Amino acid sequence: MAALTPAALPDVEPPARSGGRGRRGGIWRGVVLVVAALYFVTPLLASFVFTVNDPMTGFTLDAYGEIFTAEGFAQSLLLSLGLAVATIVLVLVLTLPAMLAVRLSAPRLRPVLEVLCTLPLVVPPITFVAGISTVLRWGPDYLAATPFYQTIISIQNPAFPVVLVIAYAVLALPFVYRALDAGLGAMDVRTLVEAARNCGASWPVVLLRVIVPNLKSGLASASFLTLALVLGEYTIARLLGFQPFSVWIVTISGANAPLSVAVSIFSLLLTWLLLLVLSTAGTRRSRS
Amino acid sequence: MVETTSTAPAPLPLNKRGRGGGRATTRSAGWTAALPLLVFIGLAFGIPAVALLGGAFTANGTLSTANLTESLQGAYLTAMLSSVKLSALVAVVGAVLGTFLAQAVVTSRFRALREAVLTASGVLANFGGVPLAFAWIATLGNSGVLTTRLGLGDLGWNLYSFWGLVLVYLYFSIPLMVLVIVPALDGLRPQWREAAQNNGATTWQFWRYVGIPVLTPTLLGGVVLLFGGAFAAYATAAAMVGTVVPLVTLQIADALAGNVLIGHENVALALSLDMVVVAGVVMAVYLPLQRRSARWLR
Amino acid sequence: MNGAQVEFRGLRRTFGTTVALDGLDLTVAPGELIALLGPSGCGKTTALRCVAGFETPDQGAVLLDGEDITRVPANRRDAGMVFQSYSLFPNLNARDNVAFGMRVRKVPTARRHARAAELLELVGLPSHGDRYPHQLSGGQQQRVALARALALEPRVLLLDEPLSALDAKVRVTLREEIRRLQLSLGITTIFVTHDQEEALSVADHVAVLREGRLEQSGPPAEIYDRPATPFVAEFVGTMNHLPGRLSGDLVEVAGQRLPVHGDRPGTPEVDVLVRPETVLVTPGEDGDALIVTSSFRGASVRLLLRLGDGTEIVADLPGHDAARFALGGRANVRLVERPVLVAARTPAAAAEAVSA
Numbered sequence: 021m022a023a024l025t026p027a028a029l030p031d032v033e034p035p036a037r038s039g040g041r042g043r044r045g046g047i048w049r050g051v052v053l054v055v056a057a058l059y060f061v062t063p064l065l066a067s068f069v070f071t072v073n074d075p076m077t078g079f080t081l082d083a084y085g086e087i088f089t090a091e092g093f094a095q096s097l098l099l100s101l102g103l104a105v106a107t108i109v110l111v112l113v114l115t116l117p118a119m120l121a122v123r124l125s126a127p128r129l130r131p132v133l134e135v136l137c138t139l140p141l142v143v144p145p146i147t148f149v150a151g152i153s154t155v156l157r158w159g160p161d162y163l164a165a166t167p168f169y170q171t172i173i174s175i176q177n178p179a180f181p182v183v184l185v186i187a188y189a190v191l192a193l194p195f196v197y198r199a200l201d202a203g204l205g206a207m208d209v210r211t212l213v214e215a216a217r218n219c220g221a222s223w224p225v226v227l228l229r230v231i232v233p234n235l236k237s238g239l240a241s242a243s244f245l246t247l248a249l250v251l252g253e254y255t256i257a258r259l260l261g262f263q264p265f266s267v268w269i270v271t272i273s274g275a276n277a278p279l280s281v282a283v284s285i286f287s288l289l290l291t292w293l294l295l296l297v298l299s300t301a302g303t304r305r306s307r308s
Numbered sequence: 309m310v311e312t313t314s315t316a317p318a319p320l321p322l323n324k325r326g327r328g329g330g331r332a333t334t335r336s337a338g339w340t341a342a343l344p345l346l347v348f349i350g351l352a353f354g355i356p357a358v359a360l361l362g363g364a365f366t367a368n369g370t371l372s373t374a375n376l377t378e379s380l381q382g383a384y385l386t387a388m389l390s391s392v393k394l395s396a397l398v399a400v401v402g403a404v405l406g407t408f409l410a411q412a413v414v415t416s417r418f419r420a421l422r423e424a425v426l427t428a429s430g431v432l433a434n435f436g437g438v439p440l441a442f443a444w445i446a447t448l449g450n451s452g453v454l455t456t457r458l459g460l461g462d463l464g465w466n467l468y469s470f471w472g473l474v475l476v477y478l479y480f481s482i483p484l485m486v487l488v489i490v491p492a493l494d495g496l497r498p499q500w501r502e503a504a505q506n507n508g509a510t511t512w513q514f515w516r517y518v519g520i521p522v523l524t525p526t527l528l529g530g531v532v533l534l535f536g537g538a539f540a541a542y543a544t545a546a547a548m549v550g551t552v553v554p555l556v557t558l559q560i561a562d563a564l565a566g567n568v569l570i571g572h573e574n575v576a577l578a579l580s581l582d583m584v585v586v587a588g589v590v591m592a593v594y595l596p597l598q599r600r601s602a603r604w605l606r
Numbered sequence: 607m608n609g610a611q612v613e614f615r616g617l618r619r620t621f622g623t624t625v626a627l628d629g630l631d632l633t634v635a636p637g638e639l640i641a642l643l644g645p646s647g648c649g650k651t652t653a654l655r656c657v658a659g660f661e662t663p664d665q666g667a668v669l670l671d672g673e674d675i676t677r678v679p680a681n682r683r684d685a686g687m688v689f690q691s692y693s694l695f696p697n698l699n700a701r702d703n704v705a706f707g708m709r710v711r712k713v714p715t716a717r718r719h720a721r722a723a724e725l726l727e728l729v730g731l732p733s734h735g736d737r738y739p740h741q742l743s744g745g746q747q748q749r750v751a752l753a754r755a756l757a758l759e760p761r762v763l764l765l766d767e768p769l770s771a772l773d774a775k776v777r778v779t780l781r782e783e784i785r786r787l788q789l790s791l792g793i794t795t796i797f798v799t800h801d802q803e804e805a806l807s808v809a810d811h812v813a814v815l816r817e818g819r820l821e822q823s824g825p826p827a828e829i830y831d832r833p834a835t836p837f838v839a840e841f842v843g844t845m846n847h848l849p850g851r852l853s854g855d856l857v858e859v860a861g862q863r864l865p866v867h868g869d870r871p872g873t874p875e876v877d878v879l880v881r882p883e884t885v886l887v888t889p890g891e892d893g894d895a896l897i898v899t900s901s902f903r904g905a906s907v908r909l910l911l912r913l914g915d916g917t918e919i920v921a922d923l924p925g926h927d928a929a930r931f932a933l934g935g936r937a938n939v940r941l942v943e944r945p946v947l948v949a950a951r952t953p954a955a956a957a958e959a960v961s962a
């Protein structure tokens with residue numbers, strides 16, 4: 021036992037080591053960051069070059085101009101944004117009361133909710149759409165004589181396909197659940213609610229004046245994740261035959277390569293912009 | 309004595325019932341508030357799931373496993389294996405690279421760099437689908453900017469391949485991993501590293517005995533998330549490789565579009581069921597591993 | 607095992623524009639427990655981390671038994687350290703935490719476990735080997751951390767505010783146990799703390815640091831009774847600041863003339879520093895002091911009195927005297943005849959003394 025220490029600490033290293041480690045750490049970090057920057061920036065830059073470089077005429081911004089004049093641009097973009105807003109509202113209206121209830125009065129429901137809200141993660145969108153299209157195809161056959169028939173038809177209205185809102189709400193559930201759960205976890209819901217109730221606030225007031233303001237960052241991130249999901253979602257919309265922005269991009273690009281890439285960059289910038297808007301809105305309001 | 313001890317708890321149940329009566333209303337209110345969500349999931353998720361399951365086991369109007377058998381043969385099987393291979397590779401490589409990137413950012417002295425990388429990760433992790441494919445086609449496709457300028461085509465470069473897909477899928481997988489792992493890296497306390505050093509451990513020994521074990525639950529979770537993302541991806545692959553690289557999602561879309569023999573329409577549903585089963589198997593492997601690696605948390 | 611002598615020689619360390627250590631000179635004798643005491647930012651923790659090897663001084667050296675260890679990497683130093691809190695490896699149970707250093711040194715498992723068990727017994731947790739850190743209370747975690755620090759039989763034990771995150775009661779028992787253990791092992795120990803009571807009660811020597819420099823070093827009683835500077839007097843224990851006037855070798859304060867100890871400022875108007883327990887209070891209807899507040903503390907009672915000229919003064923009396931001093935009553939105040947420290951006049955200090 022006593023022999024342990026002297027044997028284990030026999031020699032003294034030359035002094036250069038500890039300083040050397042810091043420098044080596046710096047080099048390692050630099051290499052990682054440079055490689056990552058190259059990997060992530062190159063496609064964006066190259067895409068941009070691709071869109072503005074015409075082999076005949078040289079530099080041109082025509083591809084970007086074409087986006088806005090292409091047929092269906094505004095219509096599909098508005099449809100996508102409309103779907104996004106509807107999905108966000110639907111999913112929040114459904115999850116927020118349920119999650120509050122689970123924390124306040126039905127804790128035994130919590131594992132159930134957690135599993136249910138995680139399930140869509142296990143189900144790839146394409147399998148989900150396979151299921152949906154089966155229902156939509158078979159539904160009319162079996163329900164022709166019932167009022168459900170009208171419902172099945174009306175949720176597929178191409179002008180505003182409610183079926184997409186429903187599908188997207190399901191896909192967004194895991195992300196919304198996580199974001200709200202983190203937000204609710206960071207505040208003491210029970211005490212807040214009890215304090216508010218004690219001051220005579222009604223349930224709607226509690227929800228809108230106490231919970232929502234305190235949950236701002238959670239709501240903002242839930243909204244952003246849903247927004248990004250809806251704007252980028254292609255599989256379900258395409259296979260059900262609707263044309264929101266993500267599908268429109270593909271339809272119009274056709275043989276025009278610079279245009280299709282320009283639209284891609286445009287959609288990335290759009291996502292970026294919306295993220296910025298949402299995150300600044302979240303922080304600004306919580307600061308005041 | 310025995311008498312008193314046995315009667316002593318008697319008031320308790322009464323008490324409990326009394327309190328329970330008060331709670332019962334709030335509890336039912338809780339269920340009421342949760343009900344819309346439960347009903348919604350039941351309808352929007354449950355009905356398609358049942359339709360999928362029913363369809364997968366129905367061939368020519370009768371109950372049968374023919375679709376499933378077919379979905380596990382020939383080209384369908386190849387596509388499934390290729391999908392699993394691609395996703396596993398992307399998941400592991402993405403998790404490792406994402407962790408290194410996150411560590412580089414977390415240990416950096418520059419606060420702005422951290423914020424910038426996290427914001428960029430948030431956007432890029434959602435940068436999937438067709439736009440991602442187009443961006444890479446413009447960069448490294450057959451007539452892409454880099455391909456033509458660097459003459460990569462002559463060197464045998466081909467983006468429309470398995471490895472091309474790996475390269476492109478990593479573009480959204482690495483940022484996703486960064487988002488997942490950064491909180492865990494932030495949770496590694498500097499005291500642990502110092503305490504390890506104080507006990508004679510080298511940097512490597514610290515990571516070997518403390519750092520990596522502490523990160524393992526999060527790493528595993530990240531790998532599973534990345535696997536799921538790559539496995540489910542359809543738009544990017546469809547826009548990039550068409551059918552050059554066989555993938556199960558491409559096969560399903562193809563079958564849904566009606567490109568199957570008459571009477572085999574439900575193969576798409578069987579393939580979908582296969583995918584769900586694979587995802588389920590991944591979960592079944594992951595959950596015990598996760599529990600084991602996180603046993604010190606409980 | 608035997609403790610080593612630790613010597614700080616002209617230690618200087620700056621972080622950007624902040625000077626953490628500004629030429630610290632201090633020698634710790636073998637086997638002694640020294641407390642580094644001072645307010646936050648005085649450099650005490652930096653000094654400790656220089657011994658552990660987590661900080662490299664810009665100038666000066668740390669010597670262990672006369673040998674310069676300033677540039678030795680942290681993982682090759684012969685000093686065990688206990689951190690403020692949360693330093694246990696969360697993925698290892700108590701036994702493996704204690705045995706960590708031996709694992710790194712490839713000691714066979716059986717011997718490792720035997721030694722860990724021995725150490726856990728030493729810190730009073732013989733049956734907690736299988737618990738993970740989050741299953742242990744704060745006090746238990748620090749005991750395990752202590753066992754881990756001692757596992758490699760270091761010649762120096764470094765304690766970086768190990769008790770500051772604990773409950774008051776646990777803090778007292780644990781500090782006594784640390785002292786008992788330290789005495790029985792005879793290990794040189796450097797104990798960093800900002801809690802003067804803690805420092806006074808366990809240390810052989812207390813070194814008071816201020817702005818990276820040694821202000822005073824000595825046995826606890828000396829630090830308390832004969833503080834070398836007003837800063838030490840102020841930081842250790844409670845002090846009254848009474849307005850006084852220098853005349854010759856004496857200072858005139860509250861109607862008395864007392865000898866002056868230590869430096870005196872240039873101006874005749876000074877603050878006289880008086881400990882509450884050296885204020886003698888006797889009840890009396892004709893007394894010129896009014897009892898403003900009284901707080902009973904069991905063994906003692908602390909009174910705040912207002913003198914005729916408006917000066918407020920804090921006095922500590924034995925607890926059993928409490929009944930003799932009613933709130934709002936009058937009393938006579940005298941100071942014990944002994945040399946006092948004086949300092950340049952600062953406004954309104956009496957109220958601070960009460961809250962301290």
